[in-house]
Amino acid sequence: MTDWSIYFFAEKGRWRKETCSYQKLYMDKQKELLAAAMKLFVEFGFHGTPTSKIAKEAGVANGTLFHYYKTKDDLIVALYVDIKMRMAGCLMTGLENESSIKGKMKSLYLSTMYWAMDNQYEFRFIQQFHSSPFLSKVTPEEIKDQATAHLRMIEDGIAQKIIKPLPVDFIYTLIMSHVFGVYQYLTTNEMDAEKRKAVIEETFEMLWNMIS
Amino acid sequence: MTDWSIYFFAEKGRWRKETCSYQKLYMDKQKELLAAAMKLFVEFGFHGTPTSKIAKEAGVANGTLFHYYKTKDDLIVALYVDIKMRMAGCLMTGLENESSIKGKMKSLYLSTMYWAMDNQYEFRFIQQFHSSPFLSKVTPEEIKDQATAHLRMIEDGIAQKIIKPLPVDFIYTLIMSHVFGVYQYLTTNEMDAEKRKAVIEETFEMLWNMIS
DNA sequence: AAATAGATTGACCAATCAGTCAACAAAGTT
DNA sequence: AACTTTGTTGACTGATTGGTCAATCTATTT
Numbered sequence: 001m002t003d004w005s006i007y008f009f010a011e012k013g014r015w016r017k018e019t020c021s022y023q024k025l026y027m028d029k030q031k032e033l034l035a036a037a038m039k040l041f042v043e044f045g046f047h048g049t050p051t052s053k054i055a056k057e058a059g060v061a062n063g064t065l066f067h068y069y070k071t072k073d074d075l076i077v078a079l080y081v082d083i084k085m086r087m088a089g090c091l092m093t094g095l096e097n098e099s100s101i102k103g104k105m106k107s108l109y110l111s112t113m114y115w116a117m118d119n120q121y122e123f124r125f126i127q128q129f130h131s132s133p134f135l136s137k138v139t140p141e142e143i144k145d146q147a148t149a150h151l152r153m154i155e156d157g158i159a160q161k162i163i164k165p166l167p168v169d170f171i172y173t174l175i176m177s178h179v180f181g182v183y184q185y186l187t188t189n190e191m192d193a194e195k196r197k198a199v200i201e202e203t204f205e206m207l208w209n210m211i212s
Numbered sequence: 213m214t215d216w217s218i219y220f221f222a223e224k225g226r227w228r229k230e231t232c233s234y235q236k237l238y239m240d241k242q243k244e245l246l247a248a249a250m251k252l253f254v255e256f257g258f259h260g261t262p263t264s265k266i267a268k269e270a271g272v273a274n275g276t277l278f279h280y281y282k283t284k285d286d287l288i289v290a291l292y293v294d295i296k297m298r299m300a301g302c303l304m305t306g307l308e309n310e311s312s313i314k315g316k317m318k319s320l321y322l323s324t325m326y327w328a329m330d331n332q333y334e335f336r337f338i339q340q341f342h343s344s345p346f347l348s349k350v351t352p353e354e355i356k357d358q359a360t361a362h363l364r365m366i367e368d369g370i371a372q373k374i375i376k377p378l379p380v381d382f383i384y385t386l387i388m389s390h391v392f393g394v395y396q397y398l399t400t401n402e403m404d405a406e407k408r409k410a411v412i413e414e415t416f417e418m419l420w421n422m423i424s
Numbered sequence: 425a426a427a428t429a430g431a432t433t434g435a436c437c438a439a440t441c442a443g444t445c446a447a448c449a450a451a452g453t454t
Numbered sequence: 455a456a457c458t459t460t461g462t463t464g465a466c467t468g469a470t471t472g473g474t475c476a477a478t479c480t481a482t483t484t
Contacts, residue, residue: 029462045345047259050441061463066443068461127343131336133257164418170397174418177393181386189379206376206386210422241432263472273433278473280431 030068032058034079042124046076046132077137080129083122088146090115095149101157102208108150109175109204116183117196123183147172163211171211178207242280244270246291254336258288258344289349292341295334300358302327307361313369314424318416320362321387325412328395335395359384375423383423390419 036057040049051072055062069075091111098104116123129135144151154171157163163171182203186196248269252261263284267274281287303323310316328335341347356363366383369375375383394415398408 043345045258047257048345051443052441062442063444063464064462067463070443072442124343131339131343133255133260166414167401170401173397174390174393174415177389177396178386180392181389184389185382185385189382202378203386206422210418262470264470274472275434275474276432279433282473284472 029058029060029064033060033065033068033075034082037075037079038083038121038125041076041079042121042128045128046134051075073134073137076129076134079125080134080138081142083125084143084146087115087119087122087126092149101153101160101162102212104153105157105208106204108153109179109207110200112179113182113186113200116179117186120187127180144169150175157212174211175207178203178210241270241272241276245272245277245280245287246294249287249291250295250333250337253288253291254333254340257340258346263287285346285349288341288346291337292346292350293354295337296355296358299327299331299334299338304361313365313372313374314420316365317369317420320365321391321416321419322412324391325394325398328391329398329408332399339392356381362387369424386423387419390415390422 033054037049037054040054040057043049051065052062054075055065058065065075069078091108094107094111095104098107150172151168154163154168158165158168182200186199191199245266249261249266252266252269255261263277264274266287267277270277277287281290303320306319306323307316310319362384363380366375366380370377370380394412398411403411
């Protein structure tokens with residue numbers, strides 16, 4: 001009945017047998033689990049998404065989830081760390097082109113906003129996680145770690161007397177809150193790419209007025 | 213065995229039999245349920261708090277919860293509406309003393325910040341609710357309803373060309389995000405009342421720089 | 425004092441949940 | 455080819471969940 005063939009999957013660099021009938025892109029089951037969990041958590045909340053549904057959505061057996069993550073809570077925290085890392089990787093690009101503090105700050109702000117718009121599930125998951133009791137399961141150092149680039153920039157700005165002399169993490173918090181606010185506005189009010197760009201540019205100037 | 217006595221409970225203006233052994237303040241069971249639910253939801257999240265625990269914390273039988281709220285979800289939404297209304301009630305005071313737009317805005321900002329600091333469970337519940345899938349169970353009109361005072365003020369400010377000519381609900385969103393950010397900073401960094409007051413005053417000026 | 429309506433109870437239940445486990449499959453190692 | 459390690463499965467379970475219900479209690483009305 002089933003027709004077996006051999007396929008080569010470049011991502012892993014190894015051969016694999018797969019049925020012809022549902023040949024599909026090979027991806028680590030672990031990654032599929034994270035992707036499924038993220039989607040369902042955002043849509044139905046941490047409660048409201050049983051592990052069984054996550055496994056099913058990931059196309060994986062129930063037990064596989066618990067092979068990779070000892071508990072459901074572990075999965076949630078791991079997902080948070082994963083998304084945070086992927087985000088941090090995206091925000092680094094394009095920074096070196098700018099020389100001024102304001103230019104660098106703007107570059108970072110724009111990257112953050114566009115990343116949020118392009119990765120809405122990821123962004124909303126982080127938002128949900130941040131205002132949930134799970135946040136306390138991640139150490140403050142782990143949270144700040146991904147933000148060192150931002151923090152150092154703010155420090156420089158303060159040293160050059162361009163940015164208000166306030167605690168760096170305070171300014172960082174205000175920036176992030178601003179990003180959340182702008183994100184919320186952009187997603188609840190539909191608009192074309194041009195208008196959206198204008199809003200993002202304008203809100204950066206507002207932000208800059210606030211902290212400089 | 214049990215020693216029965218009669219107590220008068222002024223809040224309800226009626227007499228009630230109660231055992232001497234655990235005489236306690238009488239309060240609507242419904243209100244006790246909301247209070248218990250709020251505390252537990254903030255501490256353990258919407259999941260992580262079974263209805264049974266809520267009933268127990270409220271000192272009420274399991275069935276009583278479902279007498280007042282058809283489902284657990286109903287309870288969550290009702291709690292949100294309740295807190296929002298109580299908050300709105302508190303924010304109205306002291307507004308009429310101010311004449312200028314900036315003065316009114318500052319008064320409102322201060323009330324909001326101090327309310328958040330004095331009602332941390334309430335504030336954190338709203339925060340959690342806002343970034344959860346439950347938010348979609350409340351209509352946008354219901355959410356905006358409590359903010360009409362703010363919105364009208366912003367409108368006036370724009371008409372008088374004191375505030376930037378942007379959509380009012382956009383400015384409102386930015387203000388609320390700012391409040392969330394400042395709240396987060398104030399609660400994660402301990403400081404005395406004086407220092408806290410200074411931060412709140414200063415952050416208002418920053419906010420004003422941003423929107424004016 | 426009888427009747428009505430709402431409040432309160434807690435035992436109870438079907439469904440669901442997070443997590444286990446024994447068995448099997450694949451890949452890597454010797 | 456034999457062995458070891460790691461990945462994968464899905465049936466299974468004990469505990470818990472949200473929610474029901476018939477009975478009791480309390481206050482008010484008639």
